[in-house]
Amino acid sequence: MSREILVTGGAGFIGLNFVHYLLKNTPYNVTVIDSLTYASHPKEILKLMSMPRFCFIKGDISSDKDLKAAMDRSYEAIIHFAAESHVDKSIKNPKDFVQTNIVGTYHLLDYLAKGYAKRMIHISTDEVYGTLKMNQDPFTEKTPISPNNPYSATKASSDLLVRSYFETFGLPLITTRCSNNFGPFQHKEKFIPTIIYRALHNKKIPVYGDGMQIRDWLFVEDHCRAISLIFEKGIPGQIYNIGGGNEKTNLCIVKQILDIMGKDYDLIDYVEDRKGHDRRYAIDSTKLQKELGWKQNSPFNEALEKTVEWHVKKFKDSSL
Template sequence: MTRKKVLVTGGAGFIGGNFVQYMVNKYKEYDIYNLDLLTYAGDLTKHRDIETKENYHFVKADIANRDTIIPLFEKEKFDYVVHFAAESHVDRSITDPGVFVQTNVLGTQVLLEASKQVGVTKFIHVSTDEVYGELDFDPTTFFTEETSLQPNSPYSASKASSDLLVRAYHETYDLPINITRCSNNYGPYHFPEKLIPLTISRVLNDQNVPVYGDGKNIRDWLHVIDHCAAIDLVMHMGLNGEVYNVGGHNERTNLEVVKAIISTLGKSEDLIEFVKDRLGHDKRYAIDPTKLEQLGWKPTYTFETGIAHTIQWYLDNKKWLEQIISGEYQNYFEKQYSM
């Protein structure tokens, strides 16, 4: 029986990295290819436990480089492409939007073209609820797959653009695709520029925790392992051409999240420092995942169990956090993979 080949782009990042580990360990009959350019947030140290496994392969490449990507697809003939690779930090997109267009839009188009040329079984595009814009604070309103796209930041606009390209390749060229749109993820190996790992790292060091505005912006929190299970299901069972929202049913204000972490770590709320709100800061995101639940998925983590698990993981992996903050992780590729 021919082994299936699964290409995971952005597999050195947070969500993609967790998905690579999930797939390598669950599907020993699949060859999992981790493709990543190893930009500032690309961390291969998280894969130390799997990098010697026969079904794990790493490729360093830029998804926007057509001269690299097309020959790679022609050589390997991937069966599935699970596309995580993206510039994803909203603050960075406000500072330098062009990088986001290059990676998130042009890079996606190159991958789609390569997938079309070799005839992949399915292209799974991992997107975000931010493409829908924002909701008001009415707790009865939710994003559905039918909600119009109204992105408010350069990051979310670049993701919405890539979503539309994926749809266009399906409609025009009959490329088999699914698009997933997730709420805010959290869990192990999260790069410490995002709210939860930033708060944990700063509280552990008794440093002030910056909170935008009044901290009342609401997000729906999804544990990354629940997200991995959702993408696995969509990859194997998702109906061709469909969009699936992935939400955790865990709405919290940013301030509630920060206070929960401070309380769990036994520190003082005096560490909270309110700072000037960022530009275009969406009020609330909340997802209705009914369509995905009808496919057979439900989140296993509540916010309480998930945040406790995440905090404990960071306490157990202080060395990983320290090397990320210090930048030492960036030398790992050269040490491990250089000839």
């Protein structure tokens, strides 16, 4: 008997990487529901349509009518990636973030409560924890949430909805919170692809403030393995942090990419810092490592070089 998994937001960056991981490494049939926003990869979805284990539904999870189209079968799990995630856009237009990140998550929880899936993995972010000072220990699963921008606030709200449905209704729910991802299929509006794109075209690279903001970087393939492990072995009601263990300043990342691409540092352009810009993120994955046995496989420098190579090829080839 075939086993089915529903992936929300499976045409986006992390979701698409996870779909590829499932199809390559597991026997599951994969259904993706995605509204195909500007940050999605419809051409890649079209390629996957030829695979018998893959099904695609164009739909918005914040629309109950759209989501109902995916509920024509029973799923082993819903893996919930779908989200608006660009901080700058959330500052300019928070409404879309409320609709997708909060209302969309509510609809999925409602269908889980009705028995359409055996469990749900809710993919969240370390940004719900807020910011860290330089001398503070990394975020753990027990760190209070303290979001500082509309994006992270809507993700924190969806996290609380998930928690409430576990505590109130006993639904089989798990939340994951990851650090900053990088790798193939990331939209060029994001930090690392923006650097690569602008360096490739010898354009100025905007760096907010002094560039000393620190992020913990996680290669997307390692993230996908972590989610798969949590899906198989994770305990309902738990939160699992997935961190890269690679704390780097934004300026350091810019310079490292310029070095890889053989470009000069004079492309760096310091610009006014954005509102509500968290100074430092760092996430502790000890729980995931000790309880479920996860570890990273991708050294940061090698993964970054691989990422630069993929994006350079993409930006040169309009068919990708």
